[in-house]
Amino acid sequence: MTDPDFTAFLQAYPSYSSTYGLDDLRATEYGRLDASEQIYLDYTGGGLYAETQVRQHHELLSRHIFGNPHSANPTSLAATQLVEHTRAYILKFFNADPAEYDVIFTGNASGALKLVGESYPFAKGGQYLLTFDNHNSVNGIREFAHARGAKVTYIPVGLPDMRVDTATLDGYLATGEKGQHNLFAYPAKSNFSSVQHPLEWIERAHAAGWDVLLDAAAFAPTNRLDLGKVKPDFVPLSFYKIFGYPTGLGALVARRKALGKLQRPWFAGGTITVASVQGDKYYLAEGHAAFEDGTVDYLNIPAVEIGLKHIESNGIENIQERVRCLTGWLLDNLTVMKHSTGVPLVKVYGPTSTEARGGAVTVNFFDKDGKAIDHRAIEEAANKVNISLRTGCFCNPGAGELALGISRLELDVCFHGPGHEQRLTLDDFRNCIDGKSSGAVRISAGMITNFNDIQGLLLFANSLLS
Numbered sequence: 001m002t003d004p005d006f007t008a009f010l011q012a013y014p015s016y017s018s019t020y021g022l023d024d025l026r027a028t029e030y031g032r033l034d035a036s037e038q039i040y041l042d043y044t045g046g047g048l049y050a051e052t053q054v055r056q057h058h059e060l061l062s063r064h065i066f067g068n069p070h071s072a073n074p075t076s077l078a079a080t081q082l083v084e085h086t087r088a089y090i091l092k093f094f095n096a097d098p099a100e101y102d103v104i105f106t107g108n109a110s111g112a113l114k115l116v117g118e119s120y121p122f123a124k125g126g127q128y129l130l131t132f133d134n135h136n137s138v139n140g141i142r143e144f145a146h147a148r149g150a151k152v153t154y155i156p157v158g159l160p161d162m163r164v165d166t167a168t169l170d171g172y173l174a175t176g177e178k179g180q181h182n183l184f185a186y187p188a189k190s191n192f193s194s195v196q197h198p199l200e201w202i203e204r205a206h207a208a209g210w211d212v213l214l215d216a217a218a219f220a221p222t223n224r225l226d227l228g229k230v231k232p233d234f235v236p237l238s239f240y241k242i243f244g245y246p247t248g249l250g251a252l253v254a255r256r257k258a259l260g261k262l263q264r265p266w267f268a269g270g271t272i273t274v275a276s277v278q279g280d281k282y283y284l285a286e287g288h289a290a291f292e293d294g295t296v297d298y299l300n301i302p303a304v305e306i307g308l309k310h311i312e313s314n315g316i317e318n319i320q321e322r323v324r325c326l327t328g329w330l331l332d333n334l335t336v337m338k339h340s341t342g343v344p345l346v347k348v349y350g351p352t353s354t355e356a357r358g359g360a361v362t363v364n365f366f367d368k369d370g371k372a373i374d375h376r377a378i379e380e381a382a383n384k385v386n387i388s389l390r391t392g393c394f395c396n397p398g399a400g401e402l403a404l405g406i407s408r409l410e411l412d413v414c415f416h417g418p419g420h421e422q423r424l425t426l427d428d429f430r431n432c433i434d435g436k437s438s439g440a441v442r443i444s445a446g447m448i449t450n451f452n453d454i455q456g457l458l459l460f461a462n463s464l465l466s
C-alpha cells in the first residue's frame with residue numbers, strides 16, 4: 001500500500017519523481033546507510049561517498065606506482081600527469097576557461113581562504129567588506145586586514161529571512177576607496193541559514209571596484225557554479241563536502257588576474273623557480289605552483305576527479321531538485337507543528353520557503369511554554385535514535401548572533417568581563433549571555449537524502465511535542 005504521506009509529498013512536489021534514480025543509487029552505492037539504520041542529516045558538514053568512488057581510487061593505487069611529483073622520473077611523471085589531469089578536470093567541472101582561471105590544491109576551504117587572507121595586498125585606505133553570515137574561516141581573514149591597517153566592515157543580514165537587499169549592498173559597495181585594494185567576501189550559500197545570496201552581486205561589486213571572494217564551500221555540493229557565466233576572483237572549496245571522499249583536500253579556484261595581485265608572505269618547497277641561501281633571494285613560480293607549499297596530496301588528488309565524475313553522472317541539477325523537494329516538505333511540516341498550548345515547536349532561522357535557499361534548515365526547538373530547549377539536549381535525543389544533526393553555531397557566529405538576538409553590548413560585556421581578556425570557554429560564554437540560546441540545530445539534506453530520512457526527522461520532532 002502506498003504511504004499516504006508520500007502521496008501527499010508527491011502531490012506537493014511532483015518533480016521529486018524525476019529524481020528516483022538517486023534512490024537506486026542509494027540502494028547500490030550507499031547501502032551502508034540503511035543497513036546501519038542511520039539517518040544522516042549533516043550534508044552541510046560533509047557529503048557521503050559512493051562505494052564505487054573508493055573502489056575506483058583503490059584500484060588506481062593498487063595498479064600503479066606513483067612517486068613525488070617534484071621530480072622528472074617515470075613514477076613522478078605518472079603522479080604529475082594525474083594531478084594535472086585532475087586540475088584541468090576541476091576547471092572543466094566549473095566551466096572555467098583555463099586561460100582565465102587556475103586551481104590551487106589546498107587541504108580544505110579554510111586553507112584556500114588563508115592563502116587569500118595572508119597574500120591579499122590589504123593596506124591603509126583599503127577595505128575588507130563581508131556579510132555577517134560568513135563562515136569563521138572567512139571572518140578570520142579580517143585579522144590580516146586589521147594587521148595591515150585596512151578597514152573591516154560587516155554587512156548585516158536582515159531578519160527573519162537573513163538576506164541582504166540590493167540597495168543595502170550597493171550602499172556598502174559605494175564605500176570602497178577608488179585606487180585601493182578592496183576585497184568583498186560572501187557565501188554563495190550560508191552554512192547557517194542556507195540563504196543563497198545572488199551571484200549577480202559579483203558583477204555589482206566588480207563594477208564598484210572590488211575584488212570578490214565567493215565562498216562556495218556550502219553551495220557547490222547541490223548547485224552548479226558556472227564560471228563561464230559568473231566571474232568571482234577567488235572561490236574556496238572543500239571536496240569532501242561535494243562528494244564525501246577524500247577528506248583533506250580542497251581548492252582555491254582563482255582568476256589568474258587576481259592571483260597576480262597576491263603577495264605571498266614566504267616561499268616553500270615547490271613554490272619557487274630559484275631560491276638562494278648565500279644570495280638571500282628567491283623567485284616565485286608562476287600561477288598555482290607559487291601557492292602550493294611543499295608536496296601536494298598526489299595520491300588522493302586523483303580521487304577528486306573520480307568524485308566529480310560521480311556528481312556529473314548523477315546530474316547536479318537533479319541533486320538540487322531532489323534536495324529542494326525534500327527541504328520544502330521538511331519546512332512545510334516542521335513549521336506547522338504546535339504543542340497543545342498552541343506554542344510552535346520550532347523557530348526557523350532563515351527562509352521558510354524553498355526560494356533561493358539550500359537544503360539546510362536551522363532551527364531552535366521550544367517547549368510548550370515557549371522556552372527554548374537547549375540544542376545540546378536536542379542533539380542528545382537525536383543521537384539516541386541514530387539521527388546525525390549539527391548543533392551549535394556551525395562556525396558562523398555572525399548569523400548566530402543576529403538570529404539568536406545577541407547584541408553587541410552583551411558581547412562587549414562578556415568579552416571585557418574580569419578574567420576574559422585572553423580566555424573564554426564556551427560555558428563561560430553561555431553563562432554570560434544568560435537565558436539566551438548560544439546555538440541552534442541544523443538539519444541538512446543532500447544528494448543521498450530520501451523521503452524516509454525526512455519522515456524520520458519529522459517523527460523525532462513530533463516526539464518532542466507535548
Ligand SMILES: Cc1ncc(COP(=O)(O)O)c(C=O)c1O
Pocket residue numbers: 044045108109110111135137187189190191215216217218238
Ligand atoms: C560556507 C563554508 N565555508 C567554509 C567552510 C570551511 O570548510 P572546511 O572546514 O572544510 O575548511 C565551511 C565548512 O563548513 C562552510 O560551510
